[in-house]
Amino acid sequence: MKFYRKQPIEAEQFDGSSDLFMKYDMIDIGTMCEERYSPEIYMLGINKKVSVGDWIITDNFNHHTLMTDKEFQQQYARLPVIPKNIAGYIVTGHGLNDLIPNNQ
Numbered sequence: 001m002k003f004y005r006k007q008p009i010e011a012e013q014f015d016g017s018s019d020l021f022m023k024y025d026m027i028d029i030g031t032m033c034e035e036r037y038s039p040e041i042y043m044l045g046i047n048k049k050v051s052v053g054d055w056i057i058t059d060n061f062n063h064h065t066l067m068t069d070k071e072f073q074q075q076y077a078r079l080p081v082i083p084k085n086i087a088g089y090i091v092t093g094h095g096l097n098d099l100i101p102n103n104q
Helices: 018-023 069-075 084-092
Strands: 010-013 026-028 041-043 046-050 055-058 064-067
Touching: 018 026, 046 064, 055 069, 064 069
Parallel strands: none
Antiparallel strands: 010 055, 026 041, 041 046, 055 064
């Protein structure tokens, strides 16, 4: 039997910035060995090396998963953005016929 996830996920692509480094409690192994800015960066709780371009996925329980960009692109797609004027029609209960111009 096949299943799909009902909930959208939140994901951020790691860009090497200090903001994301601090937000996700990353550890620079190089600083532990008295090196400055090594390529050995890991996230707490995940025994996987983090590289620039990797995706950090956060689930509903605030657990993080790490994926390479290639894995992420194969498994996920962006949600489409609904323009505000269309969203207004949806919220107010207008039908689809109200959205399509009548070219008669």
